[in-house]
Amino acid sequence: MLFQLNIKNMALIKELNIEFEEGLNVLTGETGAGKSIIIEAIDFILGGYAASDLIRNGEDSLMVEGLFLLAPPEKELINSLNSDIEIVDKEGALLIRREVNKKGRSKCWVNQRLINLSTLREISTFLVDLHGQHNHQSLLDPSKHIDLMDNLGGDKIIKYRKELSDNYRMWREKSKKLFQLLKDKEENLKKIDFLKFQLEEIDKTSLVKGEDKTLEEEEMILKNAEKIIETMEKANFIFCEGGPEQVSVRDSLNEVSADLGEIASLDRRIEKIRENLKEVGYQFEDIVNEIIKYKDEIDLDSRRLKEVEGRLNLINSLKSKYGSTIEEILEYRQKIYQELEVIDCSEDKLKKLNKEVNSLKDLIATISHHLSINRRKIADDLQKMVVRELEDLNMKRCQFKVSINNYKDNNGIEIEGKKYKVGPKGVDNIEFMISPNVGEKLRPLARIVSGGEVSRIMLALKSILSEVDQVPTLIFDEIDSGVGARLGEIIAQKLKALSQKRQVICVTHLPQIACRAGRHFYIEKYILNNQTGIRVKEMEGEERVKEIARMLDGSQMGEITIQHAQKMLDR
Numbered sequence: 001m002l003f004q005l006n007i008k009n010m011a012l013i014k015e016l017n018i019e020f021e022e023g024l025n026v027l028t029g030e031t032g033a034g035k036s037i038i039i040e041a042i043d044f045i046l047g048g049y050a051a052s053d054l055i056r057n058g059e060d061s062l063m064v065e066g067l068f069l070l071a072p073p074e075k076e077l078i079n080s081l082n083s084d085i086e087i088v089d090k091e092g093a094l095l096i097r098r099e100v101n102k103k104g105r106s107k108c109w110v111n112q113r114l115i116n117l118s119t120l121r122e123i124s125t126f127l128v129d130l131h132g133q134h135n136h137q138s139l140l141d142p143s144k145h146i147d148l149m150d151n152l153g154g155d156k157i158i159k160y161r162k163e164l165s166d167n168y169r170m171w172r173e174k175s176k177k178l179f180q181l182l183k184d185k186e187e188n189l190k191k192i193d194f195l196k197f198q199l200e201e202i203d204k205t206s207l208v209k210g211e212d213k214t215l216e217e218e219e220m221i222l223k224n225a226e227k228i229i230e231t232m233e234k235a236n237f238i239f240c241e242g243g244p245e246q247v248s249v250r251d252s253l254n255e256v257s258a259d260l261g262e263i264a265s266l267d268r269r270i271e272k273i274r275e276n277l278k279e280v281g282y283q284f285e286d287i288v289n290e291i292i293k294y295k296d297e298i299d300l301d302s303r304r305l306k307e308v309e310g311r312l313n314l315i316n317s318l319k320s321k322y323g324s325t326i327e328e329i330l331e332y333r334q335k336i337y338q339e340l341e342v343i344d345c346s347e348d349k350l351k352k353l354n355k356e357v358n359s360l361k362d363l364i365a366t367i368s369h370h371l372s373i374n375r376r377k378i379a380d381d382l383q384k385m386v387v388r389e390l391e392d393l394n395m396k397r398c399q400f401k402v403s404i405n406n407y408k409d410n411n412g413i414e415i416e417g418k419k420y421k422v423g424p425k426g427v428d429n430i431e432f433m434i435s436p437n438v439g440e441k442l443r444p445l446a447r448i449v450s451g452g453e454v455s456r457i458m459l460a461l462k463s464i465l466s467e468v469d470q471v472p473t474l475i476f477d478e479i480d481s482g483v484g485a486r487l488g489e490i491i492a493q494k495l496k497a498l499s500q501k502r503q504v505i506c507v508t509h510l511p512q513i514a515c516r517a518g519r520h521f522y523i524e525k526y527i528l529n530n531q532t533g534i535r536v537k538e539m540e541g542e543e544r545v546k547e548i549a550r551m552l553d554g555s556q557m558g559e560i561t562i563q564h565a566q567k568m569l570d571r
Contacts, residue, residue, distance in 0.1 A: 001503035002128065002473050004067040007041045009059040012534045018521060024499035026514045027507045027536075028547060029523035034534035035507045038523065039130070039477050042066065042505075045096045046128055047121035050106040057531070061101040068094040068127055074472055078126050087111070087123065094127075096120070130475045131458040139432070139461055140446045146430040149402065150371075151468030153378050157371065161425065164367045168424045171360040178353045185350075188343045195336045198322070202333045205314055207326050212315050215308050222305040225298055232295035239288050250288070253281050365413040368426040372404070372415075375428055379404060382464065389460035392494070394487040398457075399435040401442055404428050432461075455479035456491070463494050466501050473503045480510040488512040511551040515568040520544055545569060 007016045012034055027035050044050060045066045055062045070078070075088040087110060088094045098120070100106040108120045129139070139148075150157045181188075221228065242248030247255075260274040315326065323329040379402035386400040406428060409421035420427040433442040434457060445457065455476050462474060476495070480488060492512040495504055499518075508514055520539040525532055539547050548565035549557040557565075 001069055002042070002066055002505065003069045004065075005038070005041065006063075006065040007038070008064070009056040009062040010041055010044075010054055010064065011037045011056060012525065012532050013037060013041075014056065014533050016534065016536055018536055020503065020505060021519050022503055023518040024496055024516055025503070025505045025519045025521070026517040027505070027521050027523055028509070028514050028539075028551060031509075033523045033525055035523045036477070037534060038536075039475065039507060042128065042475060043130060045098050046124035046130065047108075047117055050098070050100040050104070052100060052102050052104040055100070055102060061099055063097065063099045065095065065097045068096070068473075070094060070127075070472065073470065074126060077470065078123055081119075081122060094123075096123075126471065128473045128475060129458070129462070129469075129471045131455045131477065131479070139458055142431040142444065142446070145402075145432050146425055146428065148465055148469060149375055149378055149382070149430055150425075152382065152465070153374055157374055157378075160367055160371050160374070164364065164371065164426060165424045167360055167363050167367065168422070171357065171364055174353060174357050174360065178350070178357055181350060181353070184343075191343060192340060195340050198336055199333065199340070202318065202322065202329060205318060207315070207318070207330060209326055209330070212312065212326055215312050215315075219305070219308045219312060221298075222301065222308060225300045229295060229298050229300070232291055232298070235291050236288070236295060239284070239291070249284070253277070253284060257281065361413055364422060365415050368413065368420075368422060368428075369415050371426045372406075372428055375404060375430070379430075385464050386460055389463055389494075390457065392490050393456045393460055394490075395436060395456060397438045399442060401433045403431045403433045403442075405431075459491065459494055459498070462502075463498055466498055471502075473505065474498065475505045477507045479506065480508050480513065492516050509551060511548045511565065511568060514551060515548050515565070515571075520547070522547055 001022055002020050005018045005020070007013050009015075016038075018038070027038060029035055040048070040054070041064045044054075045064045070088055070092040072092070075092050078087050078094070081087065089111060093111075095109075095111050097109040098106065106117065108115050108117060110120070110123065125141075139145075150161055237248075238246075239249045242251060257274060257277055260270060260277065264271040264274055318329050319325070322332045382402055383400055387398065390396075390398040390400065407421040408419060410419055412419045412421045413427070414420075415427065432445050434445055435442045436457075456479060459476065459479060462469065479491060479495075488510040489512045492510065492515075495506060495513060496516045498504055506513055506517075514520060522537045522539050522543075523534060524537070525534055527533075537543075545562060545565050546557075548568060549561045552565060553561040
């Protein structure tokens with residue numbers, strides 16, 4: 001519901017705050033007092049036209065705020081509009097603020113988050129239905145008529161709608177995939193051949209991560225094997241073998257060690273040197289063993305060298321095509337493998353997908369047909385109920401019809417031998433049609449000109465649809481235009497009944513409506529410092545009795561009128 005409305009610098013309003021409540025709220029006042037400005041302010045925060053000439057004289061901008069308190073179902077509906085952000089907070093509060101400056105530039109905020117105008121208008125359709133000479137009337141939007149009709153059908157229709165929506169979505173997705181596969185089949189076949197060639201070229205090499213580094217090291221050794229062997233043999237000769245003219249290093253170390261042993265007792269320091277020399281000897285033996293082992297293992301294998309060079313050339317050839325390292329080549333291999341999986345357009349896959357598409361199409365046709373049959377039954381009942389409601393509202397010759405149309409489409413779904421255009425809600429296009437006066441043709445609700453007629457028709461429809469229509473706040477302007485006392489009483493009763501399920505805000509001149517309100521606001525003009533303003537006052541006690549009396553008998557009301565007003569309020 002709309003809990004609070006704050007208006008600043010709009011038309012004659014300097015600053016005005018109104019706090020509404022659940023149930024029936026009425027705005028009354030003399031003709032021209034400014035009640036319509038308050039309705040314009042509500043229209044403004046719902047995304048209505050923002051003209052800079054609405055700004056109060058002497059001010060640079062105007063601002064309107066509306067605080068809405070929403071029940072869980074309404075909160076979920078609005079939050080479902082955007083999966084990225086929570087529009088309504090956890091407590092169900094929704095604060096809308098909108099400003100416009102002298103240049104005509106408008107800005108909108110929802111719960112302190114800046115949004116664009118189209119988003120505001122989308123959100124507002126779930127908040128308020130404004131009935132009168134304004135644009136926020138959900139029943140004047142033909143696209144919503146089918147939803148209202150289906151909600152009247154109860155769980156059976158809702159179940160059909162859910163099944164249809166799910167299957168329609170899958171049908172569209174699979175049809176799009178099938179169309180794309182067929183369209184690109186020839187191109188994909190060429191691409192598949194190329195990708196398979198690349199995949200085979202990579203796979204047949206059986207690459208192993210890091211093997212190129214290992215092979216490069218082996219190649220370096222094989223290319224320099226002769227030099228390595230020569231050097232190792234020379235080292236072995238010097239270290240171990242020696243000759244007549246050259247004593248080996250091993251023999252020299254042993255000789256020095258023996259000599260030091262003979263004089264070690266002469267000085268402790270010599271013994272220390274001898275011990276260190278022994279340690280050097282042990283390390284020397286380790287080195288000699290490694291040289292001998294390495295020399296024995298090294299091989300002048302020209303055949304192996306050719307194998308290594310050939311393998312490296314193959315790997316480098318792949319690197320020039322698919323990546324600078326073996327890791328990159330293997331990553332590329334995985335990528336083209338997955339691509340092959342995606343674009344594989346084998347005949348079996350095409351046949352399977354085509355079968356699924358046709359099966360879903362048949363199921364959609366069946367569900368759509370059942371929906372159409374049930375909708376026509378619901379339409380008959382709705383037409384009778386609306387006509388009865390309109391008769392109560394003194395529109396006795398008014399005609400109301402639910403127009404249900406289907407459009408042929410050669411590419412659509414087949415029902416009873418004919419092909420129709422289909423959507424997620426079926427094959428039916430539904431619009432409410434009306435003829436308020438005798439001799440007039442049925443016309444769409446959106447083309448009704450009279451604000452009073454619009455409001456009364458909407459009151460009739462809302463009375464019937466109140467159980468299924470989820471908009472929490474209804475605003476009626478001009479609903480009592482040209483209405484007498486008897487009809488006023490009927491309208492008042494219907495508004496009061498409607499306010500048991502929805503918040504209702506009504507601008508009225510009828511005391512029958514005003515006396516039934518839970519909250520009654522009086523709007524009046526004032527002059528301060530040679531400038532006109534508008535203020536609002538909640539009417540209670542004797543003030544409310546006098547206002548009801550004024551509405552009954554004008555400013556010249558007497559004691560009898562006041563007593564009558566009190567009786568109306570007591571009743």
